[in-house]
Amino acid sequence: MRRALETPKELAFEAAKAALDDAGLTINDIDSVVAVTAPDAFDGVHMNTEYFADGAGAKGKPYMRSYVGGGSGVFGVINGWYHVASGHFDTCLVVAEEKMSSALPHPQGAFNAIYDQFLERPLGVNLLWIFALEMNRYMHTHQVPMETFARVAQKNKRNGMDHPSSQSGISGDFTIQQIMDSEVMAWPVQRLMVSPISDGAGAMVLASEEFVRKRGLSPVWIEGVGWNLDTSYWTDRDLYYPRYVEKAARMAYDMAGVTDPRRDIHVVEPYDPFAYKELHHLEGLQLADKGQAPRLVEEGFWDRDTEVGIPSTPSGGLMGVGNPIAAAGMMKVTEIFWQLQGRAGKRQVKREVRRGLAQAWGDLMQVGTVVILGK
Amino acid sequence: MEPFAGTSLTDQALTQGEVLATQWRVKADYAWDTGVAVGRFMAGLKEGKILGVQCSECNRTLIPPRAFCELCFRPINRWVELRDTGVINTFSVSFVNWDATRREIPEVPAVIEIDAASPGMGILHLLGEVGDNLDSVLAKVSIGKKVQAVWKPSEEREGSITDIRYFKLID
Amino acid sequence: MLDKISKSTELKPWRGNIPIYHRYTLGVAGERFFKALRDHKQILASACPNCRQRFIPPKIYCEACFEETRDWSTVEGPGYIKTFTVLHRSLEEEPLERPVVVALIAWSGVRGGLLHRLGEVDPSGVKTGLEVEPQWAEVRTGSMDDIQFFRPPLNS
Numbered sequence: 001m002r003r004a005l006e007t008p009k010e011l012a013f014e015a016a017k018a019a020l021d022d023a024g025l026t027i028n029d030i031d032s033v034v035a036v037t038a039p040d041a042f043d044g045v046h047m048n049t050e051y052f053a054d055g056a057g058a059k060g061k062p063y064m065r066s067y068v069g070g071g072s073g074v075f076g077v078i079n080g081w082y083h084v085a086s087g088h089f090d091t092c093l094v095v096a097e098e099k100m101s102s103a104l105p106h107p108q109g110a111f112n113a114i115y116d117q118f119l120e121r122p123l124g125v126n127l128l129w130i131f132a133l134e135m136n137r138y139m140h141t142h143q144v145p146m147e148t149f150a151r152v153a154q155k156n157k158r159n160g161m162d163h164p165s166s167q168s169g170i171s172g173d174f175t176i177q178q179i180m181d182s183e184v185m186a187w188p189v190q191r192l193m194v195s196p197i198s199d200g201a202g203a204m205v206l207a208s209e210e211f212v213r214k215r216g217l218s219p220v221w222i223e224g225v226g227w228n229l230d231t232s233y234w235t236d237r238d239l240y241y242p243r244y245v246e247k248a249a250r251m252a253y254d255m256a257g258v259t260d261p262r263r264d265i266h267v268v269e270p271y272d273p274f275a276y277k278e279l280h281h282l283e284g285l286q287l288a289d290k291g292q293a294p295r296l297v298e299e300g301f302w303d304r305d306t307e308v309g310i311p312s313t314p315s316g317g318l319m320g321v322g323n324p325i326a327a328a329g330m331m332k333v334t335e336i337f338w339q340l341q342g343r344a345g346k347r348q349v350k351r352e353v354r355r356g357l358a359q360a361w362g363d364l365m366q367v368g369t370v371v372i373l374g375k
Numbered sequence: 376m377e378p379f380a381g382t383s384l385t386d387q388a389l390t391q392g393e394v395l396a397t398q399w400r401v402k403a404d405y406a407w408d409t410g411v412a413v414g415r416f417m418a419g420l421k422e423g424k425i426l427g428v429q430c431s432e433c434n435r436t437l438i439p440p441r442a443f444c445e446l447c448f449r450p451i452n453r454w455v456e457l458r459d460t461g462v463i464n465t466f467s468v469s470f471v472n473w474d475a476t477r478r479e480i481p482e483v484p485a486v487i488e489i490d491a492a493s494p495g496m497g498i499l500h501l502l503g504e505v506g507d508n509l510d511s512v513l514a515k516v517s518i519g520k521k522v523q524a525v526w527k528p529s530e531e532r533e534g535s536i537t538d539i540r541y542f543k544l545i546d
Numbered sequence: 547m548l549d550k551i552s553k554s555t556e557l558k559p560w561r562g563n564i565p566i567y568h569r570y571t572l573g574v575a576g577e578r579f580f581k582a583l584r585d586h587k588q589i590l591a592s593a594c595p596n597c598r599q600r601f602i603p604p605k606i607y608c609e610a611c612f613e614e615t616r617d618w619s620t621v622e623g624p625g626y627i628k629t630f631t632v633l634h635r636s637l638e639e640e641p642l643e644r645p646v647v648v649a650l651i652a653w654s655g656v657r658g659g660l661l662h663r664l665g666e667v668d669p670s671g672v673k674t675g676l677e678v679e680p681q682w683a684e685v686r687t688g689s690m691d692d693i694q695f696f697r698p699p700l701n702s
Contacts, residue, residue, distance in 0.1 A: 007571065184468070235497040409560055
């Protein structure tokens with residue numbers, strides 16, 4: 001939602017309760033809780049996850065927060081996975097929440113605090129700069145035309161029209177020309193190639209194989225997890241390629257036994273706060289060679305109805321549904337869950353899917369978090 | 376799928392008092408010590424010099440300066456004076472202020488690879504004298520072009536990254 | 547690199563802040579609670595349909611059963627002081643002209659309570675268990691200040 005009436009606690013409850021109901025479980029079945037948000041400064045509540053923990057079902061339970069900025073939504077699922085995989089808990093409820101409409105005059109006031117306070121903030125920074133600088137480096141290196149990025153935005157905004165949480169005014173059937181003509185914010189970043197400010201929450205129940213068998217549930221399985229952090233000296237890195245996403249993906253592929261991602265991954269939800277980011281991340285995920293993700297856009301390889309390609313962001317993603325940061329990462333994992341269960345409705349991809357991947361990204365353009373789900 | 380739970384509010388609902396809201400401003404100001412490496416770098420700027428550091432293990436010449444090499448994980452003790460010229464690694468033309476208000480005359484932030492540092496080592500700064508609208512900036516500026524620092528006069532320098540007003544194109 | 551700085555004048559702290567403020571919606575439960583204060587001078591509690599526990603401040607869920615609450619109702623009779631503190635200094639640590647008593651006020655059979663100021667009471671006479679009632683503000687806007695303070699019942 002653009003602006004939710006619900007408090008962070010209430011948003012968390014709605015999501016957590018929906019996840020429990022969907023799994024046919026009650027709070028008494030939950031052994032542990034993981035809660036995630038991006039910086040507390042957005043919601044304006046210090047120790048935000050502790051504040052909303054009762055709405056996440058954590059009262060009287062082992063509870064843990066995990067946090068890697070924008071990568072937190074997927075990182076929470078990774079954290080929940082090792083709660084269960086360690087053998088310590090049968091179940092873990094993972095809840096992600098973000099209420100960005102609270103931050104005035106604009107959440108950028110908080111975002112900007114990620115820049116170095118001595119060397120960067122005195123220059124009058126804003127968050128868009130860092131994305132614009134990275135996008136320019138990427139499009140320069142591979143000579144990508146702006147139309148290609150507009151096509152990614154068009155795809156995600158169309159896909160988002162079918163999502164039950166789509167924020168009004170964000171999804172829609174935009175022409176390439178409309179997107180290309182949208183306001184230049186920080187060139188090369190334009191208004192319709194950026195995700196909005198949003199409020200929301202998402203949740204997922206993780207359970208051990210034994211619990212699933214005993215209760216006769218129909219799950220999808222977490223086959224691989226990976227995460228990686230690059231240096232925060234971002235001006236020393238070549239921004240055209242996210243090495244940290246590659247490392248996170250390789251870690252997850254190794255665990256899942258995926259030797260050929262382009263054959264073995266059938267649907268993907270890369271983090272897409274900006275149109276270029278989707279392509280950037282698809283390359284980091286090894287689903288396209290460096291510089292080839294844009295060319296595949298033109299072939300429809302990433303489209304929801306592709307029969308030979310890998311559908312990318314069938315949910316609509318951050319650009320087509322909204323970007324309540326940590327909750328948006330969780331939304332990507334839940335989309336893969338629904339796609340594998342064949343329950344995505346109008347968003348269901350055409351090709352057969354047995355394994356999918358969700359990825360998020362964050363901190364100072366330096367963290368990649370990856371989860372692979374399989375049937 | 377049915378739409379999920381949640382109550383979306385309009386701007387009007389909030390500003391016209393249809394729904395209740397409270398406001399809060401955090402009373403928090405910060406005073407950061409620059410630390411050892413950045414402190415010395417700032418002192419160099421005051422003298423009109425761009426300083427870097429060198430790791431004795433991997434021999435990389437690094438900027439921004441730091442007290443340790445994050446690759447070799449060793450302390451760094453060697454300082455070197457770099458040039459005040461460099462190459463545009465990437466740039467943007469920004470029409471947005473930090474509070475999301477629009478600006479008429481764009482700012483041109485850039486990552487500048489500083490000459491005499493190891494390849495790819497850069498800092499964030501602004502480009503100047505490059506035009507005051509998108510077309511004029513894009514006509515002049517491109518990745519790979521050479522730039523040089525434009526310093527404030529020495530009596531105005533205070534040991535800050537803004538002692539360099541901006542970088543301008545050379546050649 | 548780790549040189550010792552001997553002259554404090556060489557130290558230059560870099561100042562800054564995070565230039566944001568926040569607007570919080572009171573939420574689904576908060577709307578109902580605060581509008582009842584404002585419009586009806588009523589203090590509402592919500593109840594869990596499963597365990598029947600009542601909550602104040604009211605919430606839309608029971609955190610124990612994780613069920614949506616229904617059955618909203620006003621709390622009956624005076625509240626009582628569950629715990630309290632007497633403040634002698636302001637937030638900025640300036641001495642206060644008159645001590646301020648802050649108390650957690652609860653109602654029997656209802657979980658939770660309201661944090662508020664006490665008024666019309668001698669700080670030295672405040673005890674845990676003391677019964678208190680709201681002193682309603684003339685102008686009410688839908689906030690905790692719609693109750694000016696709590697005080698012992700006038701007829702006691």
